[in-house]
Structure formats: C-alpha cells, structure tokens
C-alpha cells in the first residue's frame with residue numbers, strides 16, 4: 001500500500017480524552033486529530049483547556065481516560081522525545097545563562113548538531129541576542145528562546161502554547177509565516193491562541209470551550225457555516241447556537 005502524502009496523515013489522534021484537575025473535569029471526553037503538513041489552531045477563551053490538551057499531547061498531563069496517540073505511539077513515549085517540540089505557555093528557559101548556552105544545553109539533551117543553535121536562533125530572529133543572558137530579555141524575547149528550543153532538531157510535531165503572546169505585529173506575522181513554511185515541509189503544528197484573529201493563519205481550527213470542542217473546521221468553513229466575517233463572531237454564534 002502506498003503511503004498517504006504528508007498533510008493527509010494524522011500526527012495526533014485523540015479519542016475520548018478525559019482529564020480531571022483539582023477534582024474538576026477540565027476535559028470531559030475530547031476527540032480530535034491534528035494532521036501533518038498543516039497548522040492547526042487551538043482556540044478558546046482563558047480556562048477552556050488549551051494548555052491541558054497540549055500537555056496531554058506531549059505526555060506531561062495525568063490523564064483519567066481516553067487515548068492520545070502521537071506519531072503512532074502513545075503520548076509521552078520516550079521514542080517521541082526528539083520528534084515532538086513543545087513550547088510551554090510560560091517560557092521554560094534558564095535565566096542566568098545566555099540564549100546560546102540555553103540552546104546548546106537543550107541541543108545536547110536532544111543529541112542534535114551544534115549547527116542547530118544558529119539555525120533556530122535565526123528562525124526566531126534572535127541571532128543578535130545569542131550572547132545575552134536570558135534574564136536581560138523582554139518577555140516576548142524570552143518566549144522566542146522557548147520557541148527556538150522547541151524547533152531544535154526539526155521535530156515532526158510542534159506543540160506551541162501561545163507562541164505569539166506579547167509580540168509586536170511585525171514579528172507576529174513573521175512567526176506565522178514561519179509556521180506556514182514548516183507546515184509546507186510536512187511538520188504538524190498545533191498552535192494555541194486566545195486571539196481569535198490569528199485563526200485566519202491556520203489551516204484548520206479546533207474551537208474549544210469549557211473543555212469541549214465547539215467546532216473543528218477550516219477558517220473559511222467556519223465563517224460560511226456561521227454566516228460571519230471573523231472567527232470571533234463565529235465563536236459567539238456557535239456559543240449562542242449551543243445554548244439554544
């Protein structure tokens with residue numbers, strides 16, 4: 001049998017995912033897929049469960065039930081370590097050392113070549129800060145160091161939790177361009193945001209509310225289905241529809 005081209009295979013398959021946090025069903029039973037070769041936007045208001053879902057995909061979330069499969073393996077399998085890049089919502093980088101030393105450290109952990117450090121720094125536009133201690137960076141710059149770490153070794157799946165928060169519009173556009181290029185090369189990207197207008201840059205959308213999916217669609221499909229002109233209005237229309 002011939003393999004389906006990139007873009008048609010699913011990098012992530014989630015079936016009936018149930019997560020309980022502090023005694024509350026944060027994700028009561030969620031099912032969805034994330035295809036390769038595409039940018040999938042995970043959108044939803046604060047507290048809707050975006051970070052929890054991403055944590056389950058990278059295998060750091062205690063799960064009460066359901067199945068999360070990543071690149072054909074159970075989420076969190078050791079063999080996935082260098083095939084999945086994860087950018088947490090709060091940058092997880094070492095403050096006291098330089099940007100380049102952070103990247104060198106993580107590239108050694110992942111076993112990638114030293115050239116990777118320069119490559120990812122340039123992708124996130126931080127070349128000039130290579131020698132700067134992370135503590136001296138702004139919040140947005142620090143989060144880009146975190147993004148650079150996620151890009152090390154060109155993982156097949158990138159799970160990026162609010163990667164564009166705190167960035168100016170120019171940089172934001174550049175990062176979305178980067179995500180699109182990575183998707184063209186076959187990478188699967190799952191990118192969360194609570195900024196609904198970023199949805200337009202995604203190939204597919206997962207609209208989350210209170211731990212449940214309100215919709216899974218393309219941006220255009222969502223707008224035409226709800227008769228709206230922007231994703232924020234579409235979201236509100238779907239909420240109203242669900243309450244009827």
Ligand SMILES: Nc1ncnc2c1ncn2[C@@H]1O[C@H](COP(=O)(O)OP(=O)(O)OP(=O)(O)O)[C@@H](O)[C@H]1O
Pocket residue numbers: 021022026044045046047048049050051052053089194
């Ligand atoms: N460390 C934690 N311990 C217990 N409950 C948590 C923890 N972190 C989040 N929660 C709860 O899980 C629910 C979903 O949180 P989550 O962080 O997944 O939302 P989110 O959609 O990522 O929100 P945001 O847009 O603010 O980042 C919230 O009700 C939150 O209170």
Ligand SMILES: [Mg+2]
Pocket residue numbers: 050051052089161
């Ligand atoms: Mg979050």
